[in-house]
Amino acid sequence: MSGRAGIVVTGTEVLTGRVVDRNGPWCSERLRELGIDHESTVVVGDRPADILAALRWLAAEGCSILITSGGLGPTEDDLTATVVGEFQGRPMVVDEPLHASIKAILARLTARWPNVDQKSIAAGNLKQATIPEGATILEPIGTAPGLVVPPLDGSDNPTVVVLPGPPSELIPMWAAAVETEAFVSVTAGRRTIEQSMLRLFGIPESEIAATLRSARDSGIDIDALEITTCLRRGEIEVVTRFAPDQQVLYDSFAQFVADEYPEALFSIDGTTVDYQLAELLKASPPLTIALAESCTGGLVAARLTELPGASAYFRGGLVVYSNEAKSRLAGVPEELIAEHGAVSEEVAVALAAGARKALNADLGVGVTGIAGPDGGTEEKPVGLVWCAASLSSGEHAVRKLQLPGSRQVIRDRTTTVVMHLAAGLLRSSGR
Amino acid sequence: MSGRAGIVVTGTEVLTGRVVDRNGPWCSERLRELGIDHESTVVVGDRPADILAALRWLAAEGCSILITSGGLGPTEDDLTATVVGEFQGRPMVVDEPLHASIKAILARLTARWPNVDQKSIAAGNLKQATIPEGATILEPIGTAPGLVVPPLDGSDNPTVVVLPGPPSELIPMWAAAVETEAFVSVTAGRRTIEQSMLRLFGIPESEIAATLRSARDSGIDIDALEITTCLRRGEIEVVTRFAPDQQVLYDSFAQFVADEYPEALFSIDGTTVDYQLAELLKASPPLTIALAESCTGGLVAARLTELPGASAYFRGGLVVYSNEAKSRLAGVPEELIAEHGAVSEEVAVALAAGARKALNADLGVGVTGIAGPDGGTEEKPVGLVWCAASLSSGEHAVRKLQLPGSRQVIRDRTTTVVMHLAAGLLRSSGR
Numbered sequence: 001m002s003g004r005a006g007i008v009v010t011g012t013e014v015l016t017g018r019v020v021d022r023n024g025p026w027c028s029e030r031l032r033e034l035g036i037d038h039e040s041t042v043v044v045g046d047r048p049a050d051i052l053a054a055l056r057w058l059a060a061e062g063c064s065i066l067i068t069s070g071g072l073g074p075t076e077d078d079l080t081a082t083v084v085g086e087f088q089g090r091p092m093v094v095d096e097p098l099h100a101s102i103k104a105i106l107a108r109l110t111a112r113w114p115n116v117d118q119k120s121i122a123a124g125n126l127k128q129a130t131i132p133e134g135a136t137i138l139e140p141i142g143t144a145p146g147l148v149v150p151p152l153d154g155s156d157n158p159t160v161v162v163l164p165g166p167p168s169e170l171i172p173m174w175a176a177a178v179e180t181e182a183f184v185s186v187t188a189g190r191r192t193i194e195q196s197m198l199r200l201f202g203i204p205e206s207e208i209a210a211t212l213r214s215a216r217d218s219g220i221d222i223d224a225l226e227i228t229t230c231l232r233r234g235e236i237e238v239v240t241r242f243a244p245d246q247q248v249l250y251d252s253f254a255q256f257v258a259d260e261y262p263e264a265l266f267s268i269d270g271t272t273v274d275y276q277l278a279e280l281l282k283a284s285p286p287l288t289i290a291l292a293e294s295c296t297g298g299l300v301a302a303r304l305t306e307l308p309g310a311s312a313y314f315r316g317g318l319v320v321y322s323n324e325a326k327s328r329l330a331g332v333p334e335e336l337i338a339e340h341g342a343v344s345e346e347v348a349v350a351l352a353a354g355a356r357k358a359l360n361a362d363l364g365v366g367v368t369g370i371a372g373p374d375g376g377t378e379e380k381p382v383g384l385v386w387c388a389a390s391l392s393s394g395e396h397a398v399r400k401l402q403l404p405g406s407r408q409v410i411r412d413r414t415t416t417v418v419m420h421l422a423a424g425l426l427r428s429s430g431r
Numbered sequence: 432m433s434g435r436a437g438i439v440v441t442g443t444e445v446l447t448g449r450v451v452d453r454n455g456p457w458c459s460e461r462l463r464e465l466g467i468d469h470e471s472t473v474v475v476g477d478r479p480a481d482i483l484a485a486l487r488w489l490a491a492e493g494c495s496i497l498i499t500s501g502g503l504g505p506t507e508d509d510l511t512a513t514v515v516g517e518f519q520g521r522p523m524v525v526d527e528p529l530h531a532s533i534k535a536i537l538a539r540l541t542a543r544w545p546n547v548d549q550k551s552i553a554a555g556n557l558k559q560a561t562i563p564e565g566a567t568i569l570e571p572i573g574t575a576p577g578l579v580v581p582p583l584d585g586s587d588n589p590t591v592v593v594l595p596g597p598p599s600e601l602i603p604m605w606a607a608a609v610e611t612e613a614f615v616s617v618t619a620g621r622r623t624i625e626q627s628m629l630r631l632f633g634i635p636e637s638e639i640a641a642t643l644r645s646a647r648d649s650g651i652d653i654d655a656l657e658i659t660t661c662l663r664r665g666e667i668e669v670v671t672r673f674a675p676d677q678q679v680l681y682d683s684f685a686q687f688v689a690d691e692y693p694e695a696l697f698s699i700d701g702t703t704v705d706y707q708l709a710e711l712l713k714a715s716p717p718l719t720i721a722l723a724e725s726c727t728g729g730l731v732a733a734r735l736t737e738l739p740g741a742s743a744y745f746r747g748g749l750v751v752y753s754n755e756a757k758s759r760l761a762g763v764p765e766e767l768i769a770e771h772g773a774v775s776e777e778v779a780v781a782l783a784a785g786a787r788k789a790l791n792a793d794l795g796v797g798v799t800g801i802a803g804p805d806g807g808t809e810e811k812p813v814g815l816v817w818c819a820a821s822l823s824s825g826e827h828a829v830r831k832l833q834l835p836g837s838r839q840v841i842r843d844r845t846t847t848v849v850m851h852l853a854a855g856l857l858r859s860s861g862r
Contacts, residue, residue, distance in 0.1 A: 025449075
């Protein structure tokens with residue numbers, strides 16, 4: 001057993017980018033947690049020959065376990081189970097108990113489609129219940145079962161874990177997959193690899209490269225750690241993987257970064273600013289938040305309500321795209337807009353205070369800017385954004401941004417700044 | 432020349448999903464436009480042995496051209512050029528003109544950082560100018576050159592096109608890459624492959640499987656087309672690739688689907704419902720839209736404002752998470768909420784009308800539901816959502832949903848339903 005794993009992601013829609021693959025990265029992280037080395041992910045279309053070639057290559061590379069995602073649907077172009085059967089030299093057979101249980105699931109699901117074609121439902125049902133002989137079934141989350149398909153006796157092939165494509169099915173099925181004999185035998189005797197993440201906000205990525213060098217110069221053996229840095233949504237993530245016996249070394253590295261960046265380092269345990277802002281609001285006494293956003297068009301509200309339980313602190317938001325809406329809903333005086341323009345410090349502050357009052361919240365946040373691609377001027381170019389946060393005590397914080405990039409990047413990046421601005425104001429107010 | 436291509440995406444941050452790969456899909460689409468068959472994309476970490484293994488496999492699979500992305504930076508862990516040199520059996524040499532031109536770029540870039548470490552800059556410069564002997568240089572967009580590395584005379588290896596990882600560098604460099612001898616020789620005599628997309632909403636995926644079978648039964652040679660279906664955000668996408676001389680066949684297939692699903696087929700040219708709704712609003716006379724959303728928490732507003740130019744028709748949105756906000760901002764009578772509950776047809780309709788009035792718009796949309804994971808009851812379980820759209824003429828449309836899945840899926844899926852509900856109401860009103 002080499003203990004290495006390979007992933008095969010199937011689907012022409014993934015290969016060509018109409019759907020972004022989330023399964024490869026997700027499974028990769030889970031494999032790491034189990035101490036299994038993940039070599040590579042192969043993305044192939046819905047062609048059986050290409051899927052088979054990918055399985056054979058990863059087997060030849062010495063992988064002892066392969067994970068596939070996708071291609072388990074009821075339609076004819078979903079062929080992964082058949083290909084894996086061929087790969088293992090196992091004939092395809094109908095599993096009658098599975099056939100019956102999928103039938104029951106389908107009866108429930110199709111109850112709301114009165115005119116559904118029962119013949120095609122039955123054909124899809126039969127197809128999804130046809131599996132390689134000797135495979136272990138992972139119970140369907142949707143209608144597709146997962147499969148664990150071992151090699152034939154005497155074969156050197158790896159075991160193949162066959163999972164459905166929708167992440168909402170793959171993720172819950174993973175727990176059953178890792179309980180199987182195939183996984184257990186690969187992970188036996190492995191030691192876990194630790195992973196820790198630092199998050200920083202407000203410094204360029206090149207600073208971190210320099211910091212790694214000075215950590216090494218000051219005697220910290222960072223080459224014994226596997227450190228990767230990455231710029232994401234305007235924050236820098238420093239992810240370190242290390243063997244458990246390197247914990248002391250990692251701690252000294254983390255302390256070095258903390259000493260270098262007392263302001264920028266906001267998370268030493270990988271928690272997100274979203275989580276931190278929610279915790280700051282929920283602390284005693286609990287506070288509530290409200291928004292008035294223009295260029296972000298609802299993205300800040302959507303981000304704040306992504307976490308379950310947001311209703312405890314989120315009062316609501318105003319998406320005030322037009323000037324009329326800014327005045328009518330958020331109470332921004334028309335004269336203020338006329339004097340300073342809709343994208344201005346004054347209007348951002350008025351939006352924050354206006355949201356707070358309109359929604360009867362403790363903390364108000366205002367965002368106004370030019371997301372582009374049109375609407376910029378020489379004085380106020382695309383990417384100019386003003387953000388403000390305002391507490392009912394009168395304390396407030398303002399931030400001016402000049403962001404590069406596309407409309408999408410500008411909108412997204414602004415939401416990150418707003419989260420930090422609000423969290424920072426709460427901290428400086430003594431939360 | 433097989434005319435097949437393979438892509439190797441390098442980077443541990445991509446393999447483990449901290450960065451989403453955009454390059455593989457982007458290059459895949461460009462290859463398709465050139466008529467080059469793209470077999471698979473291999474994602475590997477920053478380990479030279481894994482990169483080399485991926486190149487060798489794709490070569491063994493018969494690819495005549497390979498594209499790599501990433502690993503061209505100035506730092507020690509960027510090793511793609513060296514690995515490609517080894518793959519082709521070409522020694523690494525310093526290209527002096529390239530060395531000088533990168534030096535000039537660096538001088539410009541580092542001018543604004545006074546304390547930059549000149550020694551490490553010089554080392555990076557030399558590293559980036561060291562290339563496999565005989566490679567064609569693609570001029571740097573950032574500091575990294577691209578490379579086209581042909582096989583040695585007498586070798587069966589494919590040509591490797593080496594591109595940088597940042598999409599902002601890879602994309603502009605592509606134009607130079609396709610002008611090279613390597614690309615031209617592979618694409619010579621190739622014909623373009625057409626791609627068309629149908630989008631359907633409101634039918635289960637199994638229906639499409641049945642339709643493919645009945646199209647075949649009725650004499651349409653669908654096996655001469657490459658058809659893939661995929662369920663995405665609650666819609667079904669039917670993507671067909673075909674040689675240009677199969678256009679008539681494709682048209683008859685598309686007509687067959689249109690005849691089967693006159694209601695569900697909403698796009699025959701791949702346009703999204705988001706685009707269609709925007710067009711319906713912008714048609715003459717132009718109409719405006721406003722929202723009051725609860726469980727989607729701003730996602731509908733964010734989706735509506737994703738398209739540039741949304742300010743022409745989007746008046747604004749109310750994110751009315753609390754009951755108080757529903758009454759105070761959207762004018763939903765407190766008694767109505769008390770009588771029917773916040774998640775009810777009556778409140779959805781009142782939200783739609785309230786948004787329309789509060790924001791002085793022509794079309795109002797209201798959404799209220801239970802996104803979970805908590806807050807569900809036996810009578811009103813998690814996933815229950817009411818959506819309503821209301822025109823100032825009094826016409827309106829309502830839709831009740833009972834969605835399966837996670838909080839994220841319920842929120843996202845609801846936005847799709849809302850887009851269709853609003854577009855459908857506009858169409859039925861005669862737009």
